[in-house]
Structure formats: C-alpha cells, structure tokens
Amino acid sequence: GAGVSQSPSNKVTEKGKDVELRCDPISGHTALYWYRQSLGQGLEFLIYFQGNSAPDKSGLPSDRFSAERTGGSVSTLTIQRTQQEDSAVYLCASSPLTGYNGYTFGSGTRLTVV
Amino acid sequence: AQSVSQxxxxxxxSEAASLELGCNYSYGGTVNLFWYVQYPGQHLQLLLKYFSxxxxxxxxxxxxxxxxxxxFSFNLRKPSVQWSDTAEYFCAVYSGAGSYQxxxxxxxxxxVIP
Incomplete structure (x- = not known):
C-alpha cells in the first residue's frame, strides 16, 4: 500500500482480556518495527522483524506480549491478559531494509485498558 | 549501546519566537540523523535528515x-515559529553498529502560543 496501515485505530478493552493489533507495512519493505508511545515516555522499542530472519524481541516488556509477521508482510502484535499499564499508543513502522534511511510510521492504535 | 538525549x-x-531544540547522541562513529515531528492527533512524519x-x-x-x-549534536532550529508548529519533536540516530534500527x-x- 501507499503507507503503513494500522488497525484498529482505537481499542478499548477490559483488564484481563487479550487484544490483537494489526500492521500492514508498505509493500516491499522488508523491515517492520513495533513501538509503544506512552505519555511522557517517548518511543519504546518493542520488536523488529527483518525479512525471514528471527525477530529482535529484546524490547518486549513481558511474556504477555508477542508478535508475528506472516509471509514477510502483515504483522500482528498480541497482548495477553491486558493490564492498565498496557494503555498506550502502539506504533508500527516499516523501512525498505534497515533504519538507514529512516522509517515510515503508521497512525498507531490507541489502546485503553479499563 | 548508543543513546539519544533531548x-x-x-x-x-510565543509566535514569531526563534526555536532551538537540542539533540545529542552517544555513538562516536558514522551516523545518520533524523528529526521526526508528530502533530496533535497525527502520525510521526519525517521533518529532515542528515547523511553526509x-x-x-x-x-x-x-x-x-x-x-x-x-x-555529537544535531539541534533543530526555526527562525520564527507559528502556532501550527505545536507538536512533539523526536530526534533519532542510525549507526548500523550492532543494530539496524x-x-x-x-x-x-x-x-506555540498565538
């Protein structure tokens, strides 16, 4: 597609429920990144996919968080047993290969856990 | 690990005032540098970049x-700001050393106050 597409744009969920957030990167971009943006916390790196290589999961905050990327394109970030501290904007970005030339970001998913 | 300080x-x-936002990074080798801007309710977008x-x-x-x-600095400037410049600004660094992010x-x- 023309840009990075994320869905849903907003998600309200009850504490303890699981949620899935979707990212559709720019066609042909082999690198895909997930970040979390919380008020006053800047951009927190979560996970990085590069082609068919094993993802860099070093930023995932707990084992309740997981992500997959199917067919080297669409990615899903799953948060199990959501907690109130998971409330944030989850951003997806993609780039042609590496971060060398910068990223293109999606509009994000605002997750609110009540 | 490299770090970026704002x-x-x-x-x-106030409108028409001059702006300078500081950015310092820690990596001593060759870097690519970026400023991203996020206007209220919008996604992160590239403002400018430096390669060489x-x-x-x-x-x-x-x-x-x-x-x-x-x-080790990459400060952002604008001679005369406008109300429409109200946003959040992020500095970013790519070094390719140990990380492709x-x-x-x-x-x-x-x-910016009108």
Missing part, C-alpha cells in the same frame, strides 16, 4: 538542523 521535555514559545555533506540541512516548513560532529530520543513537546 534535553528539553516541554518548550513553550553540508552539516546544515533544511527540511519542510522552514525547519533546519545543524550537525556538529565534535559535539533507529534509536529515538524521548521527544520534546513544543507549544
């Missing part, structure tokens, strides 16, 4: 940034 968390200016050559780079909307290698600063929120 010294100002929140800057408040003239250390003074110009971006969109009258913004510019100067790379000073000896100071961008490292982001925590962001600076700019509020």
């Amino acid at each position: 010294h100002n968390h929140h800057v408040i200016l 050559g003239d250390p003074l780079v110009k971006g969109i909307k009258g913004f510019e940034a100067e790379f000073i290698k000896s100071k 961008l490292t982001f600063g925590k962001g600076t929120k700019l509020s």
Whole structure:
C-alpha cells in the first residue's frame, strides 16, 4: 500500500482480556518495527522483524506480549491478559531494509485498558 | 549501546519566537540523523535528515538542523515559529553498529502560543 496501515485505530478493552493489533507495512519493505508511545515516555522499542530472519524481541516488556509477521508482510502484535499499564499508543513502522534511511510510521492504535 | 538525549521535555514559545531544540547522541562513529515531528492527533512524519555533506540541512516548513560532529549534536532550529508548529519533536540516530534500527530520543513537546 501507499503507507503503513494500522488497525484498529482505537481499542478499548477490559483488564484481563487479550487484544490483537494489526500492521500492514508498505509493500516491499522488508523491515517492520513495533513501538509503544506512552505519555511522557517517548518511543519504546518493542520488536523488529527483518525479512525471514528471527525477530529482535529484546524490547518486549513481558511474556504477555508477542508478535508475528506472516509471509514477510502483515504483522500482528498480541497482548495477553491486558493490564492498565498496557494503555498506550502502539506504533508500527516499516523501512525498505534497515533504519538507514529512516522509517515510515503508521497512525498507531490507541489502546485503553479499563 | 548508543543513546539519544533531548534535553528539553516541554518548550513553550510565543509566535514569531526563534526555536532551538537540542539533540545529542552517544555513538562516536558514522551516523545518520533524523528529526521526526508528530502533530496533535497525527502520525510521526519525517521533518529532515542528515547523511553526509553540508552539516546544515533544511527540511519542510522552514525547519533546519545543524550537525556538529565534535559535539555529537544535531539541534533543530526555526527562525520564527507559528502556532501550527505545536507538536512533539523526536530526534533519532542510525549507526548500523550492532543494530539496524533507529534509536529515538524521548521527544520534546513544543507549544506555540498565538
């Protein structure tokens, strides 16, 4: 597609429920990144996919968080047993290969856990 | 690991005032440098970038940034801000050393008072 597409744009969920957030990167971009943006916390790196290589999961905050990327394109970030501290904007970005030339970001998913 | 520091968390200016937002990074080798902007309710978008050559780079909307290698700095400037510049600004660095990702600063929120 023309840009990075994320869905849903907003998600309200009850504490303890699981949620899935979707990212559709720019066609042909082999690198895909997930970040979390919380008020006053800047951009927190979560996970990085590069082609068919094993993802860099070093930023995932707990084992309740997981992500997959199917067919080297669409990615899903799953948060199990959501907690109130998971409330944030989850951003997806993609780039042609590496971060060398910068990223293109999606509009994000605002997750609110009540 | 490399790091990026943005010294100002929140800057408040009147319209027509001059702007300078500080950004310092820790990596001593070759870097690519970026400034991203996030307008209220919008996604992160690239403002300007530096790869090599003239250390003074110009971006969109009258913004510019100067790379000073000896100071490990890439400060963002604008001679005269407008109310529409109200946004959050993020500095980012790519070094390609040990990581193929961008490292982001925590962001600076700019509020311009009409």
